[in-house]
Each structure stands twice: as structure tokens, then as C-alpha cells.
Amino acid sequence: MVKIFSFPAIRPEADKAGDTASVPYDVVSTEEARECIEKNPLSFMKVIRSEATMPGVSPKDPIVYETARKNLENMIQSGQLIKDDEPGIYVYRVKNGENIYTGFVANVSVKDYEENKIKRHELTRYDKEEDRTTHIDTTNANTGLVVLLYRDHDGIFHYVESLIQENSPDGVSKTDTGVVHEIFRISDEKVIAKIISMFDKVDALYIADGHHRAKSSVNVAQKRRGEKRSTDESERFMAVIFAENRVKIHGYSRLVTDIGEYSQEAFLEALSKTYTIKPYGEIDETVFRIPPLKEPKEPVHVFHMYMGKKWYELSAPVKNPEDVIASLDVSVLQKTVMEDLLGINDPRGDERLQYLGGSRPLSDLKIRVDSGSFAVAFSMQPVKVETVLKIADIGEIMPPKSTWFEPKVLSGLTIHTLD
Template sequence: MVKVYRFTGLRPQRAYAAQIASVPYDVVTADEAAEIIRKNPLSFLHVSRTDALLPDIPADDEQIYVQARENFQELQEKGMLQRDDAPSVYLYRVKQGGSLYLGLVACLDVDDYIDDVIKKHEHTRYDKERDRTRHIDATNANTGLVVVLYPDEGDVFGYIESILPEGEPDAVVKTEQGNVHELFRITDRVRLAHIEDLFARVPAAYIADGHHRAKSAVTIAQERRKAGTYGPEDGRFMAILFAHKRVKIHGYSRLVTDLGQYTPASFLAALKERFDVRPYGEIDDTVFRVPPLKEAANLHVVHMYLGGIWYELSTPVKNPEDVIGSLDVSYLQRTVLEGMLGITDPRGDARLQYLGGARPLADLEERVDSGEFAVAFSMQPVDVETVMAIADDGKVMPPKSTWFEPKLLSGLVIHTLGEGKKE
């Protein structure tokens, strides 16, 4: 059963919430983060992405994490971040376009992650995991939300929705895109106990986004247990829980720096031996997904941008019963990235980079047209039931197989760990 915990959150004063709240650390590049911080020095990115402030030192230099700790402490010392007076949970509502999302922010149990009550569907990337582990250790806090799904036919979500306060939110932020993020603190002990009881009846939860943040939090807990510096809050990590039918999934794009032994012409010719390859024609590059020209059950469909042209690659799924092997991302990895380009480690090969599925297709075009990358692949989304079934089977998808919406802001609420490591 899933254990959820109330916690005493660290939050921005209402007057500073809109300035401090930032996009998650992993949806912007260092250059993009630096520009955001330049325009708004209070942006929480100056805690979560201090590498953007120190461009002349190596990405894994200890000074990056020292600076993160100092910047985080400064926000607290100036009173811009203040601790709540008692443990709570928080309702987080996002108004995005025509959609409305409502999630519960609480802490989850590290041991539930270890025991697979909290299920995973993706491997982490080594460099990203190391980075977040060091960041959590340095700041002694979970500064970003892990997005977790719970299977629900309405009972849990219905109750959460019913206790949403009618008054003003404790924090409200409107983004440049027009999305509205609202945070409501729940302190009533009866309601808190009922929420904990409801989740105690839920058999499992599923990480949707934030695999690196979750794994890093678990690593910190294990290290502190061994070191004897373990406090109760070290065994918990902050998450936002959504009912599984109340999120959206996008694909996750791949970018490759070079074509190895191939020229663009020979690469295209080799692909034609493995796929039906069709020039796509004009696309709307302001959207996130290329609509398939050919759409059918048991068909792999991938879109590729090469040499200024979009192509649709399609081929029948050979073994639909193989739930992992039949995924488009698996077939692309096995056949093209590994089989043709020699990228055998999708978790660590520097030639392969990823771009979140809610970025417009123009971002892929720009990165290829600039010469930074040789080719880009845009993926179709996987449905949420497939993701949960894979996790239930104890299997994992290739890295960066799914991009979940909504994306939550960082800095609106923070969970600090226990006594932790002494300096």
C-alpha cells in the first residue's frame, strides 16, 4: 500500500511566489537558464541550475553545488522562503489551455520505492542521477517535484477535489504561456488523516516524471543510513500525485550529433532497407507532434528531420506480444541508434541527446539546421495504461520514453531533509 506523509513545507512568501517559481531544472539548457536568471535573479533556477551561473567551470565541479546551497540559504535568510508552522499537504492546480489538472503534493516513502510499491518504468541516465544526488545532498532538500500516478476510478481524486479550498490560493503564478499555477495548503487534521487512509488502500503508485529526482533521493537516504546521519525526513521524498487518467503524455525526441560512417544520402538509403520512408511535406512546426501519414495498429511510426526535410519512417511491429520491444523508442534504439549509428548506451552516450515532447518541432529543426546535431527523431506518445502495465511487469522502457503534462513549477514548495550530513 502507498504511504503518503504530510510535511512542513518551505515556501515563498506570497509576494515573491511569482518571481521565485521557475520551470523544472531539466526542461531548459544552461544557456536558457542563464537568460531566465539574467532577467529575473530571484528565479529558483539560480538554485536548481547553478551551472548556468558558472559557465566557465566543468559541469560536475563541486563549486556548482556549493553555490546552489549558498543561493538556497540566502533565500531563506532574506525571508523570501519561509517554513510553514505545521505539517501539511498541498493541492496544486494547473490551468493550461483548456485543461485543468489537480494533484496532491505530499511526501512518499523511500522504502516504498526500494520495495517497488512505487514503480518505475524508465532507467535513469548516469550523469543526471549523479547531478541530482549531489544537488539534494548540498541543499539538504527536495527542491523539485517527482510526478507520480495512482490508479483511481474516482474515489481518491473525488475526495481531493472536494476539499479544494474556495478562497484565494496560498500562491498563484501565471506563466508567459498563460498557464496558471495555484497552490493550496491543507492543514485540517481530519482531512489529512483521511487522505493518508485513502492512499493506504492504493496498492501501487507509478513514477511518471522525475525518475532522476526520485532515484537520487533514495541514494541520499541509503548513504545517510550507512553514515549514521539519517533523520526521519531523509527517508521521504516530495512528490505530486495525479490520478492516472488525468494527465497527458507526449513523445520524447532524440537528437544525434553525427551520422558516424554515413553521409546524409547513404544514411537515408540504409533506412530505406529497414523502413518505408516517405518525405512528409510541410509540417506545422509550432506543435509538439507530427501527425502520422500512415496510422495503423501494430505499426512503428517515427518522424525524422534530416537535411532540412521531414520524413516518416514506418514498419510493421514484428512481435506485438513483446511489450518493450514493440515500442517505437525500442525499435528506433535497436535498429537505428545502435544498429546503424553504434549508440549502444542510451543512458550515457554523449552523441545522443533528448528534447522534451512539449517543445515545438521548430526546436528540433533549429538544432539540426544549426549544425549542432545531424539528425532528429520525433516520437509518438505512449498511452498511460501501457506505461503502467510495463511497470507492473517489472520492466523498464528506454530512457526518456515519455513526457508527461502538466509540468510543474519548482520553488513553490520545498521539502527539507532531516539533520543530514554534517559539514
């Protein structure tokens, strides 16, 4: 069984929730974060991306983390953020058009992570792990949510959903794209106890999003143990928990700064030795997934490439469908293109390779390549949720940035302090 815990969250006052909440730290660039703060001085972005308030300062400079801590303290002292008097569990609902996602925010155990009861399907990137570890330790808080999934065998989802049917939210934030995020505080001790007891039969939780936030929280807990200043709260971290059949997955795009010594024509020729390449033609640049030109009847690797102001479809038969890792599109792309052709052998650390979340419109890939910042982009097809959980269950690791889960929750609607 896994353990979940209630906690007294620090939250924005109801009338300030909309201005406070921000997108997660890892889905925007420093420039985009700066624009967000300039547009909205109350934004929680000042805490999770404080370097955006200090042009010319390295994101790794210690002053960046101290500024994040001070900005968080200022939000609390000014009354923008208030800590609940008693522990609670917080139902989190996202409305995105016709899609509604309902989960809840609670604390989970560092020990469960260490014992692999909180399972992961990706490794973290060294630089981002170091960044968030320092950020959590310096701010003394979990300022972002780890998204966890559970297999719902006993109606947990329906019970949690029933708790808010007649209630008004305690905080609402609406994004520029019209997505509505709502927080409902559950403070009834009996209800909280029932939710906790329902997880007595849940054997594992699965990280859907926030591998770096989770691992960094564990790093901080282990560091504080060594320093003899561990607390109950530092041995826990904040997560939003969804039933596995109540989320969606999108692909995670790749961008490469250069194609080495290849010309575009030579690169296409090299790719053609492994893939069938077809010009795709015009696409809808407002969406985030390119459908295959023809739906395959047998297992086929399919992804789409943008280079030289043109979209191409690359396809190849799946050679080992029984090998769940090797048969992933991202695995094949990494081996046959990134490594064999471009010499990018470390997908976690090579600066030539960058990633773009799958819910960003395809125009974002096009703009980045057309600007000259990148030479080529690859748009990936999504994997199934069941595949991700299966990989985690057998102890395998997917290539970095293999999945982009929806909903993408906001930061700043709940904060957990480590003391």
C-alpha cells in the same frame, strides 16, 4: 499499501510565488537557465541550476553545489521563502488552456521505492543521477518534485479537487506560455488524515516524471544511513501525486550529433531497408507532435525524422505486438537505427545521443539540426498511460526518455528539507 506523509514545506510568500517558481532543472540548457536568471533574479533556477550563475565553471565542480545551498539559504534568510509552522499537504493545480490538472504534494517513503511499491518504467542516466544526488545531499533538500501516478478506485481525485473549490490559492505562477500553476495549502489535521487513509487501498505509485530525482533521493537516504545520520525526513522525498487518468503523455524526441560515415543519401538508403520512407512536406512547427500521414489500421511503428532541412515519415509493421517492450516505437528506433546503423549502444550514457522533451515545439528540433549542432532528429509518437503502468507492473523497463508527461510542474513552489 503505500504511505504518504504531510510535511511543513518551505514556500515563497504569495506575492513572490510568480517570480520564484521556475521550470524544472532538466528541461533547459545552462544557457537558457542563465537567461532565465538574468531576466528574473528571484528565480529558483539559481538553486536548481546554480552553475548558470558561474560562467566557465564545470557543472560538476563542488562549488556549484555549495552555491546552490547558499542561494537557497539566502532566499530563506531574505524572507523570499518561508517554512510553514505545521505540516501540510499541498493541492497543486495546473491550468493549460482548457486542460486542468489537479494533484497534491506530499512526501512518500524511500522504503516504498526500495520495495518497488513506487514503481519505475525507466532507468536513470548515470551522470544526471550523480548530479542530483550531490545536489540533494548538499542543499539538504528536495528542491524539485517527483511526479507520481496512482490508480484511483475510491474517488481520491474528486475528494482532493473538492478541497479547493471555494479557496483562493496560496501561491500562483504563470509561465511565459500562459500556463497557470496554483498551490493550495491543506493544514486541517482531519482532512490530512483522511487523504492519508484513502491511500490505505492504493497498492502502488508509479513514477511519471522525475526518475532521477526519485533515485537520487533514495541514494541520499542510503548514504545517510551509512553515515549514521538518517532522519525521518531523509527517509522520505517530495512528490506531486496525480490520478493516472488525469494526465497526458507526449513523445520524447531524439537528437544525434552525427550519422557516422554515412552521407545523408546513404543513411536514407540504409533506413529504407527497414522502413517505408516518405517525404512529409511542410509541418506546423509550433506544435509538438507530427500526425501520421495516414492513420494506420493495423499496428505500425511511426516516427518522423528531420535531416537535411527536410522532414520524413518512417514506418514499419509491428512484428511482435504481444511483446510490450520490443513493440514500443522507441525500442525499435533504438535497435534498428541507433545501434545497428549508428553504433549508439548505450542510450543512457552515449554523448552522441541527446533528448528533447515532447512539449517543446518542433521548431526546436529543426533549429538544433539546422545549426549544425546535430545531424538528425527524430520526433516520436506518444505511448498510452495504460501501457506505461502495465510495463511498471510487470517489472519491465522502458528505454530512456520514452515518455514526457503533462502537466510539467514547476520547481520552487514547495521545498522539503531532510531534517
